[in-house]
Amino acid sequence: xxxxxxxxxxxxxxxxxxxxxxxxxxxxxxxxxxxxxxxxxxxxxxxxxxxxxxxxxxxxxxxxxxxxxxxxxxxxxxxxxxxxxxxxxxxxxxxxxxxxxxxxxxxxxxxxxxxxxxxxxxxxxxxxxxxxxxxxxxxxxxxxxxxxxxxxxxxxxxxxxxxxxxxxxxxxxxx
Amino acid sequence: xxxxxxxxxxxxxxxxxxxxxxxxxxxxxxxxxxxxxxxxxxxxxxxxxxxxxxxxxxxxxxxxxxxxxxxxxxxxxxxxxxxxxxxxxxxxxxxxxxxxxxxxxxxxxxxxxxxxxxxxxxxxxxxxxxxxxxxxxxxxxxxxxxxxxxxxxxxxxxxxxxxxxxxxxxxxxxxxxxxxxxxxxxxxxxxxxxxx
Numbered sequence: 001x002x003x004x005x006x007x008x009x010x011x012x013x014x015x016x017x018x019x020x021x022x023x024x025x026x027x028x029x030x031x032x033x034x035x036x037x038x039x040x041x042x043x044x045x046x047x048x049x050x051x052x053x054x055x056x057x058x059x060x061x062x063x064x065x066x067x068x069x070x071x072x073x074x075x076x077x078x079x080x081x082x083x084x085x086x087x088x089x090x091x092x093x094x095x096x097x098x099x100x101x102x103x104x105x106x107x108x109x110x111x112x113x114x115x116x117x118x119x120x121x122x123x124x125x126x127x128x129x130x131x132x133x134x135x136x137x138x139x140x141x142x143x144x145x146x147x148x149x150x151x152x153x154x155x156x157x158x159x160x161x162x163x164x165x166x167x168x169x170x171x172x173x174x175x
Numbered sequence: 176x177x178x179x180x181x182x183x184x185x186x187x188x189x190x191x192x193x194x195x196x197x198x199x200x201x202x203x204x205x206x207x208x209x210x211x212x213x214x215x216x217x218x219x220x221x222x223x224x225x226x227x228x229x230x231x232x233x234x235x236x237x238x239x240x241x242x243x244x245x246x247x248x249x250x251x252x253x254x255x256x257x258x259x260x261x262x263x264x265x266x267x268x269x270x271x272x273x274x275x276x277x278x279x280x281x282x283x284x285x286x287x288x289x290x291x292x293x294x295x296x297x298x299x300x301x302x303x304x305x306x307x308x309x310x311x312x313x314x315x316x317x318x319x320x321x322x323x324x325x326x327x328x329x330x331x332x333x334x335x336x337x338x339x340x341x342x343x344x345x346x347x348x349x350x351x352x353x354x355x356x357x358x359x360x361x362x363x364x365x366x367x368x369x370x371x
Contacts, residue, residue, distance in 0.1 A: 007224040008321060008328070024233040025317025028325050048321075048328045059332045095322040096241045096310035105325055134318020136234060151236050151315045 003138075006031070006046045009062030013043035013074040014141045021139040025151075026091030028106035030064070030113050030129070031137040033088040034071055034122070036080035037144035037160075043075040044139050049105065050112035064109060068116035087117050088146045088159045089127035090137040097132065106130065126159035180335075180361075185218045187370045188337055188361070191296055192216035196339035196352055198295035199288045203350075206287060207267045209343050216339035226324055226334040230255070230353070233317035240285030241323060243307035244293060248363055250356035251323045252289045252306070258313060260348035267346065282309040288341075292352070300367035323355055335361050 003022045004012050008029065012021055021044040023031045030047040045067040052063035060066040076082055092110035110129050117124060128135060128148045138147040138155065147155040180188070193216045204211040221229050231237070238261040242252040256264070261281055262272035268284075270277050286309045297304045312319060324334050337354040356364070365371040 007227075008324065009332070010224060025227070025315035025321065027314075027318035027320075027322035029321055048325050055329050058330070062328055062332075093318070093322075095312050095314065095319055096239075105322075132312065134315040136315070151234075151313075151318070 006044045008046055009048050009059045011043065011045035011061055011067060011071050011074065013041065013071070013078050015039070015041045015078050017142045019141060021141065022137070023090075024136050025134045026137065027093055027095045027134050028091070028109060030092050030109045031090040031135075032068065032071060032113050033090070033137070033139050033146055033159075034075050034080070035086045035088070035139075035144045035146075036075065036084045037086070038084065039079050039081065040142045040144070041075050041078045041080040042139045042141035042144060043071045043080075044137070045071040047109055047113055050108045064112035064116055068113060068120065072120055072122070085122045086125045086144075086159075087122050089113060089124055089129050090135050090146075090148055090158070092129040093134060094130070094132050095134065126161070128158050179333075180220055180365075184365050184370050185220075187365060187368050188218035188335075189216050191299065191364065191368070192218060192337040192339055192354070194299060195292040195295040195337075195354070196341065199292040199352065200341045202287050202291035203284065203341055203343070206284060207264065207343060209267065209345060212342045212344060214340040214342070216337065219336050219338075220333050221336065223324055223328060223332055223334050226336065227317045227320050229336065230320055230338070230351070231316045233315065235316050236313065237316045237319065238281065238311065238313045239319040240281055240289070241310050241312075241319075242285060242289040242293075244304050245307060246303040246305040248302055248304060248356050248361075250354060251326060252292060253319070253323050253353045253355065254285050254288065255316070255319070255351040255353070256348065260350070261313075263346045263348045264343070267343070278311050282311045285309040285311065288350070288352075292354070296364070300364055302363065302367060320353075323353075327355055
């Protein structure tokens, strides 16, 4: 059992049992999770900014336009089947609403990652994005379970949807 | 621009941080009516991936007050304090920590302290530094620091951290102070000091 920390601009993929992929305290950054649950393969990218335009000399994987294709490549290299990939998005918050520049980075990151996923025809199955709270994300490649935690609270399962959420939905539909 | 700094340059940045923080602590002391001590400041260049751990425990809860800086050196000044220290500072100002005024009072402290810091830097270097209004948030340290660093992440994989701690006497509470300029900005600071 070990945690693989995915820090700013990093990405990782795994199919090892018990090898959790973790990003602590995402703010305006996006944690992009790709899963092939049947194959037990998961990837996590820590996207910092939307586009690499004009910044070729730095680590490109901090930008959505390079991070998304690279993460797809890495999970497929571990045996994930491309048509079966599911995406989960976490982060993209606005931590300091009134600071110029960083203001809309969270929302722009989310839009950029979604645009890349749309191009690759990968569907977003769940997301915990926006707002003004930081989030920690944990992914278990074996089970494909994605846990999210905000400051001062406990892990909650973001994906797959948990059973105790389903009855609520059924009741609403009946009503 | 992937810049590294030599020892003389880091010393110069450290000295700048010292004078800036000295000015800031005088302002804080005036607001709180208490003496405020300073720790020796540090200037470090660290890979962005390691910057959060350099500053503290990633998931620990902190209160951050951020001031954007426009002008000749676009940057962000971030002041970090524990929620307990934020409460003691509010108490010194005669405010309930959870009252609606607490957040704006902390923002105002950040404003005065951060602006004093920047004024000292501007005075020494002749740079135009124009602070934007403060923003306050209480959340995971990592979320606050990464968001500040993200605004500088396009041009470099490194973070330049100028930090100093101010300690309010008799209360045992401290404020950690970070200035995160982009690399062009730090180069501008150094050239004004004649050590570029």
